[in-house]
Amino acid sequence: xxxxxxxxxxxxxxxxxxxxxxPKDLAExxxxxxxxxxxxxxQERISGLVPIRCS
Numbered sequence: 001x002x003x004x005x006x007x008x009x010x011x012x013x014x015x016x017x018x019x020x021x022x023p024k025d026l027a028e029x030x031x032x033x034x035x036x037x038x039x040x041x042x043q044e045r046i047s048g049l050v051p052i053r054c055s
Contacts, residue, residue: 005030005032005036009030010040012030013026013030013032013037013040014040014041014044017037017041023037023038023041024037
């Protein structure tokens with residue numbers, strides 16, 4: 001089973017992602033996979049909590 005991250009860590013990663021860093025860079029900085037960051041961002045977008053960002 002994949003590791004679970006504390007809600008505080010998840011919130012911090014998602015807040016930072018909204019500020020501009022690439023998910024790959026955030027994943028590396030927090031020791032998680034890029035897919036974990038992407039999945040969190042996708043879920044937040046579905047929930048309407050994170051604005052959709054165009055690359």
